[in-house]
Amino acid sequence: MLPATGTEPAQTVIDRSLSRAIAAGIGPIIVVTGALPTAAIREASADATPRLDVEMVHNPRWADGQMSSVHVGLAAAAARNCTRVVVGLADQPGIDPAAWRAVADDLGPISVATYDGRRGNPVGLDDDVWPLLADGGDEGARTLMRVRPELVREVPCTGSSRDIDTEEDLRRWQNS
Secondary structure, three states: OEOOOOOOOOEOHHHHHHHHHHHOOOOOEEEEEOOOOHHHHHHHOOOOOOOOOEEEEEOOOHHHOHHHHHHHHHHHHHHOOOOEEEEOOOOOOOEOHHHHHHHHHOOOOEEEEEEOOEEEEEEEEEHHHHHHOOOOOOOOOHHHHHHOHHHEEEEEOOEOOOOOOOHHHHHHHHOO
16 A cells, blocks of 8 residues: 555555546546456455546456557557557556646657656557557567657656555655
C-alpha cells in the first residue's frame, strides 16, 4: 500500500496510478493485464468495484514483452475509434494528472513526458505512428523514438515516472 497523502487515501500501487490517470480526464482508460488476468487485478485492487470509465483487456501473450501489451491496448483503442493514445504503466503512481493531460494535449505525433530533462511516461502516440511501432520486444515506444527523433516532442511535466518493481522500491516510495 502507498501511504495517504494530503489529497489521496492510502491505496495500492495500481489504484494510485489508475486514479491519477482517471483524474486527468483525458478520455477512456484501457488497462491491459498480463501475468494476472483481469479478474485477479480486480481482486487485488483496494477498490475492487468495477469502474465505468475503465475497460480491462487481457494480453495472453504478455510474456512476449511490453510491446505485445501495447498492441493489445492499441487494438482496444482502435475499436473505440480513438486516434491518439497516452500510454503509461500501472507501477508508476507518481505521474501527476497534469502530466497525463499535458501529454494528451500535445500536438506531436509522439509526445513524451520529461521529468527534470529525463524522458519517462506517459507517452502519447497518434494513430499514424501506431504502424511504425515494433512488433515485439520490451521497450515500448523507445525504439521508435530513437529511430525517428523528428516525430518526438518532449513535454516537461511535474511528478515522477519512477516505477515500483520490487518491495525495496515500494519501501523507498513509502518513505519519500
